[in-house]
Amino acid sequence: MMKWTCSILIALFGTFWITGSGGAQGQPTMSDATQACLSCHGFFHPGIKSDWERSRHAKVTPAEALAKEKLKRRISNEKVPEGLLKTVVGCAECHTLNPEKHPDTFEHNGYKVHVVVTPFDCSTCHLVEVEQYGKSLMAYAHVNLNNNALYRDLMTSVNGVQSFENMKIALRPSDPETNADSCFYCHGTEIKVAGQWTKDTEFGKMEFPVLSGWPNQGSGRINPDGSKGGCTACHPRHQFSVEVARKPYTCSECHKGPDVPAYRVYEVSKHGNIYSSVGKDWNFDAVPWTIGKDPTAPTCATCHISLIVNWESGNVIERTHQMSDRLAWRLLGLIYAHAHPKSPDTTVIRNKAGLPLPTELTGEQVSEYLIDTEEQARRDATMQKVCQSCHAEGWVKGQFARLENTIKSSNEMTLTATKILLTAWEKRAAKGLSQKDSSFNEAIEKKWVEQWFFYATSTRLASAMAGADYGVFAHGRWDMGKNVQDMLDWLKFKLQGKLEKANGKEK
Amino acid sequence: MMKWTCSILIALFGTFWITGSGGAQGQPTMSDATQACLSCHGFFHPGIKSDWERSRHAKVTPAEALAKEKLKRRISNEKVPEGLLKTVVGCAECHTLNPEKHPDTFEHNGYKVHVVVTPFDCSTCHLVEVEQYGKSLMAYAHVNLNNNALYRDLMTSVNGVQSFENMKIALRPSDPETNADSCFYCHGTEIKVAGQWTKDTEFGKMEFPVLSGWPNQGSGRINPDGSKGGCTACHPRHQFSVEVARKPYTCSECHKGPDVPAYRVYEVSKHGNIYSSVGKDWNFDAVPWTIGKDPTAPTCATCHISLIVNWESGNVIERTHQMSDRLAWRLLGLIYAHAHPKSPDTTVIRNKAGLPLPTELTGEQVSEYLIDTEEQARRDATMQKVCQSCHAEGWVKGQFARLENTIKSSNEMTLTATKILLTAWEKRAAKGLSQKDSSFNEAIEKKWVEQWFFYATSTRLASAMAGADYGVFAHGRWDMGKNVQDMLDWLKFKLQGKLEKANGKEK
């Protein structure tokens, strides 16, 4: 019965859209293929259809989008293929694009459909953004974690299952599903075709690909076509709303936890307060975004990504999807804050000790892999241009000087924790690098990780975005100071045990 | 003077409402009793009156509510007593209903008023919802905590006051006010009439009941009339807004802490992001709730409770107030995740060891008290029907498989912690079940509690609702792994002390 209902719907919908279309009335023109998709999938997945109908994709053709003046344009490839120019961007336009490139393509009611729409697909219209994003650390979030022996060991120590027998703990490495549910949720999974499954439907048996690592919308996802990233990480399907991407909740999906509390810091900052209080009155849809006219305080996107216009002078801060383009320092995720790496692929980095780290264990930067002070100054200048839209230069200089001071002092506090750890290794209270053991599996090592991964990061983000709590008592300086004491006490208690055993033996 | 003001107000308001009423103009008809209430209480408690005036209760009579077509109907008792049908639901309709049932009824200006409106009162119109809720674990939240010796011991160890003398700690059990301020805030207090108090007013002396356990709006509250629950837990007085109940902040009142971080997980999920970003444009008042048309992403209520309609196919997911009706697994609050209990009254459960627990201490399910795999499959199917409104089947299958994997691995990590605890008991490093001592009062026991009560729960909720942070570094796998190390170190340090004492003695 469903079959007939669908067929009738196909007919009806086709008619509706066809009569409803035509350039004359400015109605959207939908491809036949998309109409066919919608005729059934609107029935089975009304949420997808409805979401898409609210999107700009459903209302504007690439040709119309390209006709806008440059600053207002939302697509960046001036050579959109002829066949895609005159219809709106519907199901088929994305899910049947370049079928030969997609190993997850399957035959479906006469169409070659792929499940996973990738940056490569999106670049058909959004070329510049995809190219920029491809140069960003976020595109390499999977690769940099998975292909770095040290980080991978940290991941294993987090996601592996520990078991206990005879006063000893053994670690079973994590399975792929756990990694996908954990680190790779944000970093991105590797999606592969793992087989086929067959479904009995009212239209007969249908075959679909089984995808390993699916679902996922992590920022550095490795797609079946080999491309990196999932645009849906920040532009959720199927509304692809610029409003959503510009609101801080999007960033908070991955940047809220103790490892990257950026959203939390923003929330308690003056900027966050103003956004939460009166952001409801701002225009989140305007392209370009005009300071003062559209938002009166920044969200994450304002400072880090968006195309910003000064409504009086017309001055422009260019849009960037290379996320660290306005950032001189890498404040998070690594043992010490340091200048941003030159290449988004950080797996190539080796410090003097041969470790895949951008600093030595004692904090010195491995400069050859990192941007130089000139590039740092350039990035600071771009960011400060944003700040100065609302702040006098003296204010901005004071703010940036304070951050540099905090980078220095938080790095010092990490060095202190590191020295205690190195002493523990040296005195055989724990086994680490020198014993060719994991650096992340024992209690003191885990405390050490929290020193930099949680507390130093939080302190620096609090300084950078002026959200004080997170630099003091909420995983800030208080926690750095307390943790150092706890590490030292742990070491002393441990050494007591050794001494005591010695006492026992000596007798 | 207040007396006369009130009398005049009674007269004026009465007139206003009477002239303003009458079926003809569709104006609300208020009972005389409610008019009398409002004439004074609007004066003394303007917030209550105003709140109520914004409510549907103030605008629609039960007769009008019953006249709607079934899917749109907001009341479920087709046999509302004749006397209540034709007036709006005002103060008197609820607070003077069934006075003989309510021990807290008192004489007040000629009316028999009771303070605590109960599910029994609400069932006069909302019969089906009250019946469903009565079968839910939430209705038993007080009973299941208070009447289970083990859980009660945990409550005492949390709320009791510890004192320190001679290097020893003594525990004074918690007083009822502390329990009411703590666990029972959400679980519900037991409300009893504890006496009378007299107030001098401008109308002369007035007597009111003194209620112990009041105020409270916990989900499993034991009311003076013996009924369980407080509908105001989720439908706050006196607006009783469906919008409030459907927004996630309502659930967050009790499901945000480290023991049940459901709201926090939702917040960083894609669903939560979309809600926070564009939920302002959704219709939260529509009954039924149409996927895609009203909300474009789910809130808590969408997946767990609400009547959901597919706008294209008309397919319906039934409303349920038996909160776990769409849930196969109980992910939180107990040592191991397990199939949901058959009966909401879990005090009857006994495992093989005779403990009132749905699993053994080593994790095996006590199956006779738990729903079977067939019922689990039925519940999963209902939930997946919600998911598939917006997601293809492959996506949904992947998501559910991942959750099952996480249930398994998080249970394993709890088993590891439990084995360390059992070893501590065995080696007399701590006193527990085997020594007939509390399982919750010593440091290693408290660490063990955090393993399952905080970290394993958080990890599972993060998996279930796809909010990664809470499964990794925010009380997730990181914390499970670190806690196991800390437990073992605690045990070793403790045993060192024993050895050392022995060394000292041996000499």
Place this chain on the structure above:
Amino acid sequence: MMKWTCSILIALFGTFWITGSGGAQGQPTMSDATQACLSCHGFFHPGIKSDWERSRHAKVTPAEALAKEKLKRRISNEKVPEGLLKTVVGCAECHTLNPEKHPDTFEHNGYKVHVVVTPFDCSTCHLVEVEQYGKSLMAYAHVNLNNNALYRDLMTSVNGVQSFENMKIALRPSDPETNADSCFYCHGTEIKVAGQWTKDTEFGKMEFPVLSGWPNQGSGRINPDGSKGGCTACHPRHQFSVEVARKPYTCSECHKGPDVPAYRVYEVSKHGNIYSSVGKDWNFDAVPWTIGKDPTAPTCATCHISLIVNWESGNVIERTHQMSDRLAWRLLGLIYAHAHPKSPDTTVIRNKAGLPLPTELTGEQVSEYLIDTEEQARRDATMQKVCQSCHAEGWVKGQFARLENTIKSSNEMTLTATKILLTAWEKRAAKGLSQKDSSFNEAIEKKWVEQWFFYATSTRLASAMAGADYGVFAHGRWDMGKNVQDMLDWLKFKLQGKLEKANGKEK
């Protein structure tokens, strides 16, 4: 070129505003000086200009503001200087006011401009609010922290940098920039003119003051003119929106961390739920604020600060900027909860032991410096008047009784922790007051701080505002109980070490 552009803009804008002004059309009248400011600064800082244009300052002259009836009036000095009465409150009105009082005044294009607008400036129109605020603890937030030897020692232990050498930790006291980035972010910095800097501009060289402690908008900021506080702490520049000040996000800037989780508690309270769910429909701009008509549940400002009107009785709860005016108890920030201090300057307080604390180390209040029970009752009565706008008296009495019980039990739990600490000092397991060492620098001392500074505070705030999580598992009673066990274990492990060393030596 910029120079000419600016000059032209000055001309154009001047004309626009002048033609656009004039009392007749009710258009704002801007001073010449402000027009001159805007002609360039609108160009360089469009966000500032735009923000200001949305403000009431840009639309209403002091004369118009004073003409309103008393309850609706937003300014409180009836003697605004004649020269300021007839123009709107623009850049020049604040930034060139009383130049002789401001050491940060500099010559700028013919005007004497100062950077830091202070409460002294604001009092020109908002006299009563500034006077009230001057009597509040918040105005003394810097002084009370910085000039109290004990608190200053705590600050140093938090912000100082620890280094590790030879199994010992040394503490380098914190530098001013770190303090500004940390504690003083909220408490307020001391802002001083530290020099001059010169900037090459298109208008030639320009000189500006270098300010130390800048930027800052802490509540107890010491301004260059000697006044205390920054009104922008709660009324952010340059919109100065009453909506922002009334929304809880403003308070959350400083009252969200583990030391003062007031906002978090509010968030999970019934009040917070209602605000988050339907606050979007409330009027946040009305003065006075009418209960039920404007908000239907309170925000922070409603209970603690705002002028509240009962729409039926007309009864009024007066506005206060003396923040603790409705608070009987000081629940946070100190070792024990206690009656509020009489004077906002708490540096004068000495307990019997000579410590600058409002209680003894064992909890007894130092009554001579604290408000008496009569004053406490007066404050409770004011607050309860707010509560009773929406709650019956029995409800309110129950709520307040529960808080008093929680104050008592949380103080007891702090006493237990303090006794363990005192024992540790006594047994030389740690060095503290008796050894003239810091009370905050060792592990057990830091645990002790968390007992009162985090957990007891959180528990009390959860009780006061009915947000249960924060009184149970989210830094509440659970944490108080666990911490006491951890402190005792730490002490035992430490003493084991001493014993063991003794054992070793004795042999």
